[in-house]
Amino acid sequence: MAASASNPTKARIAIVHDWLTVYAGAERVLEQMLAVYPDADLYCVCDFLPPGERGFLQGRVPRTTFIQTLPGARKHYRSYLPLMPLAIEQLDLSGYDIVLSSSHAVAKGVLTGPDQLHVSYVHSPMRYAWDMQHQYLRESGLDKGFKGWAARWMLHRMRMWDLRSAFGVDVFLANSYFIVRRIRKAYRREASVVYPPVSSDAFAPLREKQDFYVTASRLVPYKRVDVLVDAFVRMPQRRLLVIGDGPEMAKLRALTKGHANIELLGHLERSSMTRMLAEARAFVFAAEEDFGIAPVEAQAAGTPVIAFGRGGALESVSAREPSAGGTGLFFDQQSADAVVDAVRRFEAQSTPFDCVACTKWAERFGAPRFRASFAAAIDVAWREFRRDAKP
Numbered sequence: 378m379a380a381s382a383s384n385p386t387k388a389r390i391a392i393v394h395d396w397l398t399v400y401a402g403a404e405r406v407l408e409q410m411l412a413v414y415p416d417a418d419l420y421c422v423c424d425f426l427p428p429g430e431r432g433f434l435q436g437r438v439p440r441t442t443f444i445q446t447l448p449g450a451r452k453h454y455r456s457y458l459p460l461m462p463l464a465i466e467q468l469d470l471s472g473y474d475i476v477l478s479s480s481h482a483v484a485k486g487v488l489t490g491p492d493q494l495h496v497s498y499v500h501s502p503m504r505y506a507w508d509m510q511h512q513y514l515r516e517s518g519l520d521k522g523f524k525g526w527a528a529r530w531m532l533h534r535m536r537m538w539d540l541r542s543a544f545g546v547d548v549f550l551a552n553s554y555f556i557v558r559r560i561r562k563a564y565r566r567e568a569s570v571v572y573p574p575v576s577s578d579a580f581a582p583l584r585e586k587q588d589f590y591v592t593a594s595r596l597v598p599y600k601r602v603d604v605l606v607d608a609f610v611r612m613p614q615r616r617l618l619v620i621g622d623g624p625e626m627a628k629l630r631a632l633t634k635g636h637a638n639i640e641l642l643g644h645l646e647r648s649s650m651t652r653m654l655a656e657a658r659a660f661v662f663a664a665e666e667d668f669g670i671a672p673v674e675a676q677a678a679g680t681p682v683i684a685f686g687r688g689g690a691l692e693s694v695s696a697r698e699p700s701a702g703g704t705g706l707f708f709d710q711q712s713a714d715a716v717v718d719a720v721r722r723f724e725a726q727s728t729p730f731d732c733v734a735c736t737k738w739a740e741r742f743g744a745p746r747f748r749a750s751f752a753a754a755i756d757v758a759w760r761e762f763r764r765d766a767k768p
Contacts, residue, residue: 582679596623
């Protein structure tokens with residue numbers, strides 16, 4: 378190993394990601410990590426990225442675990458979650474000076490030695506194993522019966538492993554102060570915040586808005602798109618466009634049947650989505666997110682946000698008055714009534730939110746700032762690690 382290297386860019390670096398199946402928020406972070414350290418080797422539990430979404434890897438072929446070759450893993454890799462702690466521990470990273478993990482599940486559990494620095498960028502401690510366990514079990518239909526008890530036992534074992542693996546991390550970085558609190562609660566460790574990157578320069582803000590609201594996300598239960606749909610069912614005079622696809626699509630189709638004011642657009646090309654974000658009257662968001670890149674993208678497009686006032690949205694959206702540079706407002710419950718009330722408050726404001734204020738606020742989460750902050754954090758961690766390693 379190049380343990381004598383005083384500059385992290387001269388050290389041998391491995392980057393470990395949970396899994397590669399879709400280009401989403403965690404993968405955008407990974408993309409910028411790879412941009413900071415272009416010579417780093419990439420590892421993950423499994424890699425099933427479609428050909429059209431692999432561009433950000435710049436031709437890299439990640440090294441994977443035995444999960445990659447298990448039956449049905451391409452479509453049902455999550456079913457192998459109980460095996461993932463074992464799988465991630467089998468990655469041999471002994472030839473590296475620095476290990477950087479990008480983790481919302483098991484990536485931070487890689488094994489490293491006393492002469493290796495391990496910095497983990499945590500999107501969240503495993504939500505389904507910690508504070509959101511009961512919600513996930515309900516939404517998965519696993520809150521009762523034998524399967525429910527089996528799921529609880531498995532999550533109990535995952536919690537024990539997740540806590541144990543936290544001791545192998547030298548430095549924690551978090552994507553928001555909300556996740557700092559989660560890390561402190563789950564692991565009793567401190568973390569520094571490096572906000573995730575948003576490609577704000579990819580948007581063309583529009584001052585002239587169209588008469589519709591928009592939301593964009595993966596259609597999975599915790600995103601609570603059903604709450605937004607239910608709210609706009611009660612407001613037939615207002616249009617809602619839903620961008621995204623996922624297992625909740627069938628449920629949402631049933632909810633919107635007969636309600637022409639709500640359109641489920643499914644997956645859209647990036648150019649179409651950015652245009653709709655820029656044209657929308659406001660972006661609506663009902664999830665309790667770790668950070669929430671989608672609301673920042675809306676603001677980068679010059680569009681204000683109406684969001685559930687919990688989690689990372691409290692940091693990614695400015696709830697000041699429009700005259701003071703605010704970029705959105707919050708509702709305090711994940712309920713249709715709360716969304717309806719928030720939309721009415723939004724429309725009743727005497728001073729509208731300013732397009733320029735939204736884009737200016739979004740700039741603080743730009744990709745260049747992430748790269749600079751991330752590189753600085755690794756540089757400090759490496760210098761301190763080498764200093765402490767001296768006899």
